[in-house]
Amino acid sequence: MRDTFVKTLVELAKENKNIELVTGDLGFGVLKPYWEQLPDQFTNAGIAEQNMTSMAAGMALEGKVVFTYSIGNFPTLRCLEQIRNDCAYHHANVKIVCVGGGFVYGALGMSHQATEDIAVLRALPDVVVMAPGDLVEAIECTKALVDYEGTAYLRLGRGGEKRIHDKIDNFEIGKAIKVKDGKKVVLFSTGAIFEEVEKAYDILVEKGYEPAVYTFPTIKPLDVELIQKCSKDFDLIVSCEEHNIVGGFGSAVAEVMAEMKDKKAYLIRAGINDEYGSIVGNQKYLREQYGIAADSIVEKIEKEIDG
Amino acid sequence: MMTMTGEQLAWKIRRHGVEMTHLSCGSHIGAIMSVADIMGVLYAEILNVDSNNPEWEDRDRFILGKGHAGAAVYAALAERGFFDVEELKTHYQNGSRLSGHVSHHLPGVDFSTGSLGHGLPAGVGMAYAAKKDGKKHKVYVVLGDGECDEGSVWEAALFANHFRLNNLVAIIDHNHMQSMDFQENTLEIEDFGMKWKAFGWNVIEIDGNNCDELRSAFKQAEEYAADDNHKPTVIIANTVKGCGVSFMQNDILWHYRFPHDGWEYDQAVTELHKIKPEGIEDIYTPNGIENPKFPMENDDVGNDHTLTYTWNTTYPEKMRRVEAKSGTGEKEHRI
Numbered sequence: 001m002r003d004t005f006v007k008t009l010v011e012l013a014k015e016n017k018n019i020e021l022v023t024g025d026l027g028f029g030v031l032k033p034y035w036e037q038l039p040d041q042f043t044n045a046g047i048a049e050q051n052m053t054s055m056a057a058g059m060a061l062e063g064k065v066v067f068t069y070s071i072g073n074f075p076t077l078r079c080l081e082q083i084r085n086d087c088a089y090h091h092a093n094v095k096i097v098c099v100g101g102g103f104v105y106g107a108l109g110m111s112h113q114a115t116e117d118i119a120v121l122r123a124l125p126d127v128v129v130m131a132p133g134d135l136v137e138a139i140e141c142t143k144a145l146v147d148y149e150g151t152a153y154l155r156l157g158r159g160g161e162k163r164i165h166d167k168i169d170n171f172e173i174g175k176a177i178k179v180k181d182g183k184k185v186v187l188f189s190t191g192a193i194f195e196e197v198e199k200a201y202d203i204l205v206e207k208g209y210e211p212a213v214y215t216f217p218t219i220k221p222l223d224v225e226l227i228q229k230c231s232k233d234f235d236l237i238v239s240c241e242e243h244n245i246v247g248g249f250g251s252a253v254a255e256v257m258a259e260m261k262d263k264k265a266y267l268i269r270a271g272i273n274d275e276y277g278s279i280v281g282n283q284k285y286l287r288e289q290y291g292i293a294a295d296s297i298v299e300k301i302e303k304e305i306d307g
Numbered sequence: 308m309m310t311m312t313g314e315q316l317a318w319k320i321r322r323h324g325v326e327m328t329h330l331s332c333g334s335h336i337g338a339i340m341s342v343a344d345i346m347g348v349l350y351a352e353i354l355n356v357d358s359n360n361p362e363w364e365d366r367d368r369f370i371l372g373k374g375h376a377g378a379a380v381y382a383a384l385a386e387r388g389f390f391d392v393e394e395l396k397t398h399y400q401n402g403s404r405l406s407g408h409v410s411h412h413l414p415g416v417d418f419s420t421g422s423l424g425h426g427l428p429a430g431v432g433m434a435y436a437a438k439k440d441g442k443k444h445k446v447y448v449v450l451g452d453g454e455c456d457e458g459s460v461w462e463a464a465l466f467a468n469h470f471r472l473n474n475l476v477a478i479i480d481h482n483h484m485q486s487m488d489f490q491e492n493t494l495e496i497e498d499f500g501m502k503w504k505a506f507g508w509n510v511i512e513i514d515g516n517n518c519d520e521l522r523s524a525f526k527q528a529e530e531y532a533a534d535d536n537h538k539p540t541v542i543i544a545n546t547v548k549g550c551g552v553s554f555m556q557n558d559i560l561w562h563y564r565f566p567h568d569g570w571e572y573d574q575a576v577t578e579l580h581k582i583k584p585e586g587i588e589d590i591y592t593p594n595g596i597e598n599p600k601f602p603m604e605n606d607d608v609g610n611d612h613t614l615t616y617t618w619n620t621t622y623p624e625k626m627r628r629v630e631a632k633s634g635t636g637e638k639e640h641r642i
Binding site for chain 2: 048
């Protein structure tokens with residue numbers, strides 16, 4: 001997914017000389033195609049995320065479209081106040097890119113697991129929050145963010161994500177994408193956890209259920225209309241995210257549903273159960289350990305339906 | 308350029324500062340007074356800005372990193388015609404644009420600050436973008452000395468040197484005091500000039516409450532910018548916190564306290580009138596104060612109220628205590 005992002009950004013930056021990519025000294029190999037083809041639109045700001053982020057705001061206020069790039073929590077939590085005061089408050093055209101949302105860097109330990117970023121970034125006014133679920137969504141998100149004038153957060157997986165959509169028509173920031181029609185149960189997915197959701201879907205279908213599936217490449221602004229419609233059309237909504245259960249995507253869905261007078265559905269949330277990753281392992285292993293792999297999602301749903 | 312001199316505008320900033328904090332019960336008058344001469348010279352004589360076209364593309368950019376002295380920027384902008392001087396009275400008031408910390412929702416303000424350590428990095432971004440685009444304007448950032456405790460300042464200092472931002476001038480209002488104590492008693496910063504030098508910057512040390520020294524420092528910065536090294540320049544402006552009003556000087560109480568009705572306001576205004584340059588008016592008290600009140604024996608004057616005045620730790624190291632220094636006491640540190 002990160003390679004897809006870089007490839008897309010290279011294409012866009014060749015067309016738009018105001019696009020600038022600033023890295024916090026990460027992206028060895030990954031960013032090489034960018035800096036080789038667009039050396040004058042690339043900066044390594046060193047291991048100094050606070051300066052990188054304020055500086056990006058300063059550059060954006062001079063007319064640049066600035067992408068800041070790092071991994072895990074470094075481009076977000078490390079410099080959160082710079083995002084808030086310098087980027088968002090000034091409506092600066094800065095796109096903060098995190099590679100490794102969730103358990104991507106699971107084996108590297110807790111410091112490198114980005115599992116609260118959606119909640120934190122979502123809480124900032126005037127920040128668009130996006131988490132593409134596959135390579136096609138990653139391309140569309142990147143394109144849309146170049147056109148969007150303002151501060152945004154782009155949460156990427158690392159690599160190996162499958163291509164789920166053949167193509168996406170009429171991609172729009174703030175709009176969910178229907179993947180499967182269905183009855184009674186609907187799965188909402190954001191970000192790279194989509195591969196687990198897809199597997200969960202297959203298992204559920206095998207077991208005779210007929211769930212609908214939507215992906216949410218945008219978490220903020222949220223597709224409120226769709227959530228409201230699903231709350232009336234379905235019995236059960238299941239939100240899935242590779243993120244803490246507190247404050248993230250599932251919470252955002254819950255906020256919408258809680259304020260509805262007439263609804264049929266109730267919500268269950270699949271996410272990390274408010275704990276830090278004290279054990280290490282690869283992404284797949286950690287998803288299993290923390291209850292967000294396909295099997296766990298299926299188990300959760302069956303418990304609701306059969307229970 | 309405006310018709311006022313740096314000295315005249317600096318005085319106006321001090322007078323507005325006293326009135327604004329007095330009316331609003333606002334804080335940070337000590338910082339407003341220490342930075343007044345820097346702001347006065349910058350806005351009267353250095354910055355190439357246009358009040359009729361605040362967003363003019365080729366204007367010099369200015370950021371006040373120490374956003375808590377925002378009143379000094381507001382006063383300078385109002386005097387330079389960016390908005391009505393009368394609006395200064397709304398400082399801190401309900402519905403006002405004039406927040407305690409400087410806000411870009413005002414014409415002439417390029418960047419909002421308030422949290423320390425953001426101004427220099429943002430200025431670095433502006434200077435970097437301008438340089439990439441071949442623009443000729445300059446970026447000026449005023450920082451507090453206490454602000455230099457923030458690591459982000461030094462991240463920006465590294466970057467500015469590495470990318471040879473010779474279109475960037477940082478001015479440090481080195482008033483030797485921060486929030487609770489003298490700076491040397493908080494986190495030892497000297498030799499301050501050597502630190503910047505070690506980060507690759509041109510360093511100019513001056514008395515920052517002396518407009519002539521400020522003028523020649525800016526001229527020197529201009530020459531440095533044109534030389535082949537292409538280094539950024541920092542002016543370490545040694546100032547006195549509360550400068551201009553004797554009972555506020557070098558007393559940390561006046562980081563927080565506003566001039567109350569009675570002797571505090573009366574004496575502040577009276578002292579300012581004694582140093583008022585020719586050719587400008589005081590719009591609040593044109594003839595000074597008739598029969599001003601002065602402090603009585605029991606009033607709290609002449610104490611510095613610092614942490615280490617009463618904090619005596621048994622920590623294994625002996626914590627040294629540095630008393631108030633004059634604004635020019637650091638000359639021996641000149642490089």
